[in-house]
């Protein structure tokens with residue numbers, strides 16, 4: 001088993017065999033997971049019901065504005081991506097993650113690489129390890145990337161690439177529509193939207209990344225006859241036909257974070273696990289996003305909070321694991337082009353003052369790294385400030401007023 005110090009040096013290159021685990025080792029046991037209550041975010045949950053936006057609704061823009069200001073996230077329906085396509089994507093991802101570790105490791109992310117199989121990027125900043133596997137991909141480079149896993153480019157490769165390309169085409173069209181809906185939700189008029197697009201080419205230059213998550217303990221490496229074990233937590237004898245996390249209460253699928261880009265469209269399997277953080281009153285809490293068939297979850301990221309001058313908020317979220325059922329999610333991230341400076345849009349700032357200085361996505365990632373190093377990864381225990389706080393402009397000084405960028409005031 002890797003030691004925490006080894007994991008810190010290069011977490012992407014060391015894998016603990018979750019499948020063989022009979023208990024959650026210290027390397028994977030997180031503190032403070034139960035500090036805040038978890039509440040249901042399903043319909044009927046009153047003010048904790050996760051907002052739902054139907055893109056076909058003529059009042060969709062108002063619903064987007066409300067959800068983006070108050071939650072930084074919403075469930076999206078009426079988006080036009082066929083449900084059967086989502087099911088094929090999920091089945092394809094499940095098949096890919098079910099491959100032997102040796103196949104997946106050929107695509108392992110190296111050090112600071114943006115793409116590859118392994119733990120997500122933020123794993124670098126924590127001494128504990130997440131109870132999941134991930135794979136970050138550029139949708140415009142799918143085939144060469146996936147050849148690492150399937151060098152013979154056989155049937156499974158062609159099928160997976162085919163379904164992912166079909167999905168990507170749909171998602172890109174949806175992302176463009178959603179960006180326009182966000183701009184309408186901000187209150188921009190038709191000519192203002194055309195002006196923003198002409199000046200900044202916001203939609204046209206948006207960059208995309210797909211990140212696949214597998215929240216699972218696979219026992220497939222064990223011969224079928226040995227897939228019977230006694231659960232160390234409940235001490236019941238169970239037949240492990242399905243993967244099981246020995247103690248989901250100590251493990252964490254995805255460490256709480258805000259996404260850094262503009263927004264993410266998240267496809268999740270019919271197993272809940274995504275938690276959105278909400279501040280009190282009445283109390284700080286985690287809201288569990290219900291698994292709604294066919295719906296996508298939209299999460300606002302930090303650079304969108306900057307672009308909208310703080311009007312639309314990025315959402316702090318995490319993913320938990322459960323004892324019985326594997327869970328798959330796919331996050332499709334949209335962000336600015338790597339060289340575009342993002343600052344508050346002048347159409348949003350109006351006669352006011354920009355709340356943030358302009359910076360590029362790579363520059364923001366460097367600020368976030370610094371914030372994480374100072375304890376700013378946790379909303380609750382901020383010592384040195386979150387990354388967003390670090391790039392905010394103090395209203396009392398002139399700092400950043402002339403920090404104009406490609407996408408800014």
Ligand SMILES: C=C1C[C@]23C[C@@]1(O)CC[C@H]2[C@@]12CCC[C@@](C)(C(=O)O1)[C@H]2[C@@H]3C(=O)O
Nearest residue numbers: 114120121122136209211257259260261333
């Ligand atoms: C485009 C990106 C966003 C992301 C970093 C990345 O370069 C590729 C993976 C993305 C992801 C997925 C899991 C959570 C997250 C915080 C992480 O560690 O890797 C996000 C990153 C992000 O939003 O900053």
Ligand SMILES: O=C(O)CCC(=O)C(=O)O
Nearest residue numbers: 211213254274319329331
């Ligand atoms: O699995 C989930 O529901 C969340 C995943 C996530 O936050 C991410 O990939 O950025």
Ligand SMILES: [Fe+2]
Nearest residue numbers: 258259317331
């Ligand atoms: Fe996320």
